[in-house]
Amino acid sequence: MQSMPYYQPSYPQAPQYAPTGSPAGVMPTGPPMLGHPLQHHDPMGQPAKRKQVKNACTNCQKACKKCDDARPCPRCVKYGIADSCVNSVRKERKKGIKRGPYKRRQKSESDKTSQPKRDDQGPYGNAMRAPPIPYGFPSNLNQYGQPAYDYNAAHYYKDQMAQYNVVNPMYPQMGYPVLMQGQNESSPQQQQQQQQPHANTYQQQQHSSLPQHYGNMVQQPQAQQQQPTYQNQSASPQQAHASPQLYNPQQHQQHQPTLSAPQSVNSAQHSPDIKPGGLTPMPSASTSTATSSSPPGSAVGEDDKSKYGGLSQLCTAALHQEPSGQDQSAAHDSAQQ
DNA sequence: CAGGTCGGACAATCAAGAGG
């Protein structure tokens, strides 16, 4: 756990002011107020840098508001939600990412005095720096072409890491549902490979459509592990709980026809009550959202299977034909039904 | 006007790479 060791008394001196935004009497017995970083200047006369707490509470994090090291934090106290003022869980930083060669270290004094980050310093200058990931790079690979899942995958699952951290969030893919034709005929390995991009597609769509701050919330393992089930349910209480006001997974379902349904036979083992340790740390786990985006097998009858198969064929045919707008819309409509 | 939402700037962190 990375978040815990962060706590240090970063404000050694006594508090010097009460923030203007909070009444003076908010915290009669609470922890000392922190000095406002922007109201102080360093000895050089420059404004002090903004100081951040090591770990904001979940409420402040959600509201993007200033938090405090104290628990409950002043803001939570102010709004009477002190009981829910708990540290947010920090993600663990990715490990094992290979990095390109660094800029040469500057040795001479003249080099030091010169602008350290000139744009014209070669391929690693800021302006000329090549994009870390080529355009069109497979999104299931990281920027160095490694399977994005590989690094400390076990750690990820042990530490509640969300699958969508595994995929590369940098390159949104086609926002359109991708047909998964031929999945029925392919071998399990092929299916796995095929599922990867589609899984990413689903995840990208899901999260790119989320408000920024709720993308984080969706990571909560509880919500994540419920994803396998909510697709075929009339509602997703867990997801709704994760962000009760804004994020309704059903909205996404409406735009996510379950075209990948046939493959759900493989993921049919998903049980609605998966325990936190129950995820199998396999590369395909990163696709579990895709596989799980389809209805669980237990909930999919033979009728549904044939229906999905028919849908898939329909969409395939529609794609193979010259896709006039009418055909596309028709196929899309039928897919949504 | 208070409180909520959110884009984005900024800060903190730390693993990989460079260099001695």
Next chain:
DNA sequence: CTCTTGATTGTCCGACCTGA
């Protein structure tokens, strides 16, 4: 082994919106 670099991740400022 230490230091530097730079990617990643989190915090929260400030503008905007909404409802009382």
